[in-house]
Amino acid sequence: MKIAVTGTGYVGLVTAVCLAKIGHKVTCIDIDDEKIETLKELKCPIYEEGLQELMQEHQNDIIYTTDYKKSYKENDVIFVCVGTPEREDGTANLNYIYKVCDEIKEYSKSDKVIVIKSTVPIGTNKEIQKYMNKDSDTTFNIVSNPEFLSQGTAVKDTLNASRIVVGTNDKNSKKIMEELYKPLTKPPYNVPYLSMSRESAEMVKYASNNFLALKISYINEIANICEKTGANIDDVALSMGYDQRIGKQFLKAGIGYGGSCFPKDTKALYHFCKDLGYKLQTIEAAIDINILQRQKLIEQAKKDFESLENKKVAILGLTFKPGTDDLRESPAFDNVDILLDYNAIVNVYDPVAIDKFKAIYKNKVNYYHDIDNTIKDCDFVFIMTEWQEIVGYDLNKYKELMKTPIIYDGRNCYDLEKIKEAGIKYYSIGR
Ligand SMILES: NC(=O)c1ccc[n+]([C@@H]2O[C@H](COP(=O)([O-])OP(=O)(O)OC[C@H]3O[C@@H](n4cnc5c(N)ncnc54)[C@H](O)[C@@H]3O)[C@@H](O)[C@H]2O)c1
The missing domain is CATH 3.40.50.720 (NAD(P)-binding Rossmann-like Domain)
Structure with a gap:
C-alpha cells in the first residue's frame, strides 16, 4: 500500500x-x-x-x-x-x-x-x-x-x-x-x-473536543464559585474525579483552554449548529466562560495595584500547555497584550517557545531563557503554563529576586502552605 x-x-x-x-x-x-x-x-x-x-x-x-x-x-x-x-x-x-x-x-x-x-x-x-x-x-x-x-x-x-x-x-x-x-x-x-459512517466519524471529533472544552469551562466556573465561598477547587476536583462517571481528567481549574483545537472547534460546532437552526447553548456558555477566564489574573492585578503603568511584570510560560512549542490561541497573548496596553514592562520566559514568541512580539517585550533573570526586580509574576521548570522552581527565589514577591498563578502550580511559608503574596484559581 x-x-x-x-x-x-x-x-x-x-x-x-x-x-x-x-x-x-x-x-x-x-x-x-x-x-x-x-x-x-x-x-x-x-x-x-x-x-x-x-x-x-x-x-x-x-x-x-x-x-x-x-x-x-x-x-x-x-x-x-x-x-x-x-x-x-x-x-x-x-x-x-x-x-x-x-x-x-x-x-x-x-x-x-x-x-x-x-x-x-x-x-x-x-x-x-x-x-x-x-x-x-x-x-x-x-x-x-x-x-x-x-x-x-x-x-x-x-x-x-x-x-x-x-x-x-x-x-x-x-x-x-x-x-x-x-x-x-x-x-x-x-x-x-x-x-x-463518515458523518458519525466527523461528529465524534467535534462532540469529543467540545465535551472536553465544556468540562474545562465547567470546572473553571466551579473554581470561581470556590473563590467566593472559601472552598478549595483542588479538593473539590480531586473528590469529583473519584466518581468514575466524571473521571479525573480535564478537571484542572486555570485561566482557560487554548491551543489550535478547542477554541476553533467549539466555535465551529456552535456556528455549524446555528446554520442548522439549532442553538448549542452548552457550548455557547463554554466559549463565553473561557473568554472571561483568560482575564482572571489581570482583573486581580488591577484590584491589587492602583495602576499597572511601568510595573515590571514577569510572564512565566507562553505556550497553551506544557510539552509543546505551540502558541496558537495561548492565553499568554491576551495577558501580554493587555499588560502592554497598560504600559507595563513585560519580561517573558518559556523553556521552548521563546523564539516563536519573539517572531511575533519583536521588541515589545524582554526575552529570557531562565526564570531567575525573568523575575529579577519585578513587581509581580503571571504564571501561564505549568512547565516543570516553573512548578519545580525554588519558591525562596521569588522573595530573593523580585522587587515585591507577588504571584498570580493561572495554573495552580504551588502548594498553598509552601507559598505561605515562603512569604509570597499569591493568587491562584479557585483556592
Ligand atoms: N494539533 C492538534 O493537536 C490536532 C489534534 C487533532 C486534530 N487536529 C486537526 O488536524 C488538522 C491539522 O492540524 P495541525 O495542528 O497539524 O496543523 P498545522 O498547522 O500544524 O499543520 C498543517 C500543515 O499543512 C501544510 N499545508 C498547508 N497547505 C498545504 C498543501 N496544499 N499541501 C501540503 N501541505 C500543506 C502547512 O504548511 C502545515 O505544515 C486541523 O484540522 C486540526 O484541527 C489537530
Whole structure:
C-alpha cells in the first residue's frame, strides 16, 4: 500500500512517523520548503516528545518532499492533514483542504482513497466526494479518520490511541483502512477500531473536543464559585474525579483552554449548529466562560495595584500547555497584550517557545531563557503554563529576586502552605 500524508504539522508528521513505525512506507508532503528541508535533515520542526527519535529510527521508511504532483500520482492512499483554522465568523475554513483536493484531482492518474484527518464539519467528507468525482475519469473515495492526539503526548496518543475512528461510504475503502491500521489493533498496541459512517466519524471529533472544552469551562466556573465561598477547587476536583462517571481528567481549574483545537472547534460546532437552526447553548456558555477566564489574573492585578503603568511584570510560560512549542490561541497573548496596553514592562520566559514568541512580539517585550533573570526586580509574576521548570522552581527565589514577591498563578502550580511559608503574596484559581 503506497501512502502519502499531506501537511506535516502536528497531526500530519506524527501520523506519518507512526505509520512508518507500524511498517508502512510513507511519503510526507508539505508546501513549506523550509519545513521539508528541516525534515530531510531528520530534524523535527516541532517540539513533540519522542518524535525526532522515531523519525531517525524510520528514516528509510519516510520520504519528505514538496513535490505533490509526483506524490499524488504515485500513492494510492492520501492522508490529508492540513489546517482547518477559524474564519472571522467562527466557522471552519476549509480552503486548505479544497486546495489539496484540487491538486490531487489534477495529478492523480488512478483511483485513490483520500483520508481526511483534518477536523471538518459534519457532511464535509460527502461534499468533498461529490466535488472530487465531478467530471473526473478517476474515482476518489473519501474516508473520515479524525485525529484525537494531544500535543505534548502526540506519539504516545497515536501508538496507544484511545480509539481509531474510521468513517467510510464504500466497501473497498473500509477494507483498505482496516488493513492499514491492523498492526495498531493487535498486540502490543490493542487500539480499539471503530468503523462507522463518515458523518458519525466527523461528529465524534467535534462532540469529543467540545465535551472536553465544556468540562474545562465547567470546572473553571466551579473554581470561581470556590473563590467566593472559601472552598478549595483542588479538593473539590480531586473528590469529583473519584466518581468514575466524571473521571479525573480535564478537571484542572486555570485561566482557560487554548491551543489550535478547542477554541476553533467549539466555535465551529456552535456556528455549524446555528446554520442548522439549532442553538448549542452548552457550548455557547463554554466559549463565553473561557473568554472571561483568560482575564482572571489581570482583573486581580488591577484590584491589587492602583495602576499597572511601568510595573515590571514577569510572564512565566507562553505556550497553551506544557510539552509543546505551540502558541496558537495561548492565553499568554491576551495577558501580554493587555499588560502592554497598560504600559507595563513585560519580561517573558518559556523553556521552548521563546523564539516563536519573539517572531511575533519583536521588541515589545524582554526575552529570557531562565526564570531567575525573568523575575529579577519585578513587581509581580503571571504564571501561564505549568512547565516543570516553573512548578519545580525554588519558591525562596521569588522573595530573593523580585522587587515585591507577588504571584498570580493561572495554573495552580504551588502548594498553598509552601507559598505561605515562603512569604509570597499569591493568587491562584479557585483556592
Ligand atoms: N494539533 C492538534 O493537536 C490536532 C489534534 C487533532 C486534530 N487536529 C486537526 O488536524 C488538522 C491539522 O492540524 P495541525 O495542528 O497539524 O496543523 P498545522 O498547522 O500544524 O499543520 C498543517 C500543515 O499543512 C501544510 N499545508 C498547508 N497547505 C498545504 C498543501 N496544499 N499541501 C501540503 N501541505 C500543506 C502547512 O504548511 C502545515 O505544515 C486541523 O484540522 C486540526 O484541527 C489537530
